[in-house]
Amino acid sequence: MRLDILNRGYHPGSKLLFALIRLFSGHPVPDAAKLVFYRPDFYGARAKVFIHEAMRGPSAWTVADRELMAAYVSKVHESAFCIAAHTATARQAYQDGPLVAAVLADVESAPVPEPLRATLRMLGKLTAEGKLGAEDVREVLSAGVSRQQVKDALAVCVAFNTTARLADAFGFEVLSPEGFEAGARYLLKRGYR
Template sequence: MRLDILNRGYRPRTTLLFAIIRIFSGHPLPDAAKLVFYRPGFYGAAAKALTHEAMRGPSEWSVADRELMAAYVSVVNESAFCVGAHTATATRAYRDGAKVRAVLADPDTAPIGEGLRATLRMLATLTRQGTVSAEDMREVLAAGVSPRQIEDALAVCTAFDITDRLADAFGFAIPGPEGFAAGAKYLLARGYR
């Protein structure tokens, strides 16, 4: 059920910003962005900071890898909005839609390195079960993933476990392919600020 709160309750200046974005982009502001503008002191500012650091902060993972992780966590969570948004962004970042589709369909057979494959398996376990074991972590480390890379992947998972649940709770509108493509272009240019 879509909550009406995403359609109202903004300051006049914010409402004007939404209108300007729509005029220049040709697309309405995605509900994920609207949510961070609603009561920014309570949720929005902290969420933007967490997500931007996880997705664009310094990391041994590429931006494309982290966008793929976000898409994969969203697949596990069955969050249609976030799957669409981050599949489009990962596809644009990698410039390889077939690779992204293959990973999201089955990371065990996809054309990716063992480190990323092991990391995705660990993120899926964490997302489904809410915990991982020492053995899960040993498998990721044995695949050549550094402890810092594990921390960075866990940050991506945290950000998108939260966002996926909010997307479903608020009933985020699902844009078409053009809307997702416009969002992907923006996210790659500006990040999550």
């Protein structure tokens, strides 16, 4: 059920910004972006900082890797909006649509390095089951992933498990493929601020 608050309930300045974005981009503002403007003191301001740091902050994982993690977590969660948004962004970041499609179809046979595969496997388990054990983390570490990379990947997982749940709870509108491609270009250029 789509909540009407995503269609209205913004300050005049935010409404003007949304109109300008639509005018210049030719695409509506995605609901994920609108949500951070609704009650920014409660959710939006903190979410933008956390997600930007997880996705664009310093990390041994590339931006493309982290976008792929976001897409994979969204796929496990089955969030249509987040799958489409982060698949488009990962495709553009890697400049390799078939690679992204292969990972989302079957992480075990996808042509990715074992450290990334092990990490995606861990994130998928955490998303599907809601918990991890010490053995799950040891398996990722033994695949050559550093402790810091595990922390960085878990931050991506938290960000997109939260976002996917909000997308489903608020009934985020699924954009056109062109809208998601435009959003991906924006995310790759400006990040999540």
